[in-house]
Amino acid sequence: MRYLTDRKRAVGKGASGSGTEHFWWMTMSSVALAFLVPTFIFTFGSAIGGTQEEVVAHFARPFPAILTALVTLVGMRHFAKGAQVMLEDYTAGSLRKGLVIFVYSLSYLLTAIVLYALGKMVFMDTAAQMLNQ
Amino acid sequence: MAETKRVERPLSPFMIGPYYRPQMTSMSSILTRITGNALIAGFFLGAWWLIAAVSSPSYFAVVDWIVTSWIGWLFFTAMLWSMWYHYLTGLRHLLWDTGKGLDIEIAEKLGWGALIGATGLTFVSLIILWII
Numbered sequence: 001m002r003y004l005t006d007r008k009r010a011v012g013k014g015a016s017g018s019g020t021e022h023f024w025w026m027t028m029s030s031v032a033l034a035f036l037v038p039t040f041i042f043t044f045g046s047a048i049g050g051t052q053e054e055v056v057a058h059f060a061r062p063f064p065a066i067l068t069a070l071v072t073l074v075g076m077r078h079f080a081k082g083a084q085v086m087l088e089d090y091t092a093g094s095l096r097k098g099l100v101i102f103v104y105s106l107s108y109l110l111t112a113i114v115l116y117a118l119g120k121m122v123f124m125d126t127a128a129q130m131l132n133q
Numbered sequence: 134m135a136e137t138k139r140v141e142r143p144l145s146p147f148m149i150g151p152y153y154r155p156q157m158t159s160m161s162s163i164l165t166r167i168t169g170n171a172l173i174a175g176f177f178l179g180a181w182w183l184i185a186a187v188s189s190p191s192y193f194a195v196v197d198w199i200v201t202s203w204i205g206w207l208f209f210t211a212m213l214w215s216m217w218y219h220y221l222t223g224l225r226h227l228l229w230d231t232g233k234g235l236d237i238e239i240a241e242k243l244g245w246g247a248l249i250g251a252t253g254l255t256f257v258s259l260i261i262l263w264i265i
Contacts, residue, residue, distance in 0.1 A: 027230065030223050037220060041213065044179065045262045048209070049201055052193045055186045068183075075176070082169055106173070110180045117183035124187065 022081060029078040033071070040071045053128075060125030065118050072114040076107040158237065161244035165222040168215035175212030178205075213258055218251035 002009075012019040047058040059065055083103040087096055146152040148159040178200065185196035199205050225243050228234045234243060 027227070030227065034220065034224065034227075037216065041216065041258055042261060042265065045209075045213075045258070046265050052186055052190055052197070059183070059186075072176075072180075079169070079173055079176070083173070086166055086170060110176060113180045113184050117180070117187050120187040121183075 022085075026078065026081060029074050029081075032074050033078060036067065036071050036074065040067055043067055056121045056124050057128075059118060060121045065122060069115060069118055072111050076111045080104050080107040157241040157244040161222060161247060165219060165226075168219040168222075171215050172212060172219065175209065175215070178208065210255065210259065214251055214255045217254040217258070218247055221247040221250050221254075 014020075016022060043064045047055055047064070050058060059068060080103050084100050087099045087103070091099060149155075149163065153159065182196050182200050185193045200209075225234070225247060228243075234240060
């Protein structure tokens with residue numbers, strides 16, 4: 001005999017098994033991105049066309065560096081969890097699990113690559129300034 | 134007492150296919166998913182370009198050529214449109230979450246608004262980027 005009632009076992013779970021947590025996370029990150037993305041378009045877009053030194057100097061400045069890092073961190077998680085929903089809609093079984101692991105890995109990899117590049121840009125720009133003194 | 138009984142319920146057919154005609158509501162919805170997932174391609178090229186900028190000059194030259202060529206321009210313009218479209222339909226979802234704008238007439242108008250708005254915002258963005 002089960003001691004939990006049907007209701008007690010169902011509350012907060014639903015078909016996802018985790019209630020509305022995923023949905024709420026996407027809502028929160030979408031609001032964050034709504035503030036970040038319009039500025040990012042111009043911060044990123046205005047750097048295109050510069051020389052290598054200019055590109056490094058551009059992203060080494062605090063505002064473009066922090067904004068690009070934020071858009072990457074929030075945007076890549078938003079992508080991973082959004083792509084997960086798409087995969088859960090159209091695929092099943094081991095294929096679904098494999099593809100979800102793939103998009104999660106891809107978004108973490110791209111995040112790490114961008115953060116590494118930004119960090120090295122700050123370092124390169126600081127070194128260049130010290131050499132000029 | 135708590136045994137679950139499987140009930141055979143009819144499933145609603147997929148919105149794209151022979152059962153429904155193409156409609157603004159379903160098409161603007163699927164386009165939200167397509168643009169959102171397509172943006173990973175733009176992010177991929179952007180990240181590649183950034184990592185190339187901290188690599189050797191010859192390596193940067195290769196990636197920068199792709200980014201600044203007409204192919205790169207066309208690609209990033211498509212990404213810009215996708216970004217703005219996904220942005221506007223994302224705002225539409227936030228509106229829907231409050232329980233407003235769910236009537237068919239308003240939802241269809243919001244669909245057209247996202248299509249026209251994304252195109253307009255892409256042009257405005259390109260003009261601003263050309264000036265600055």
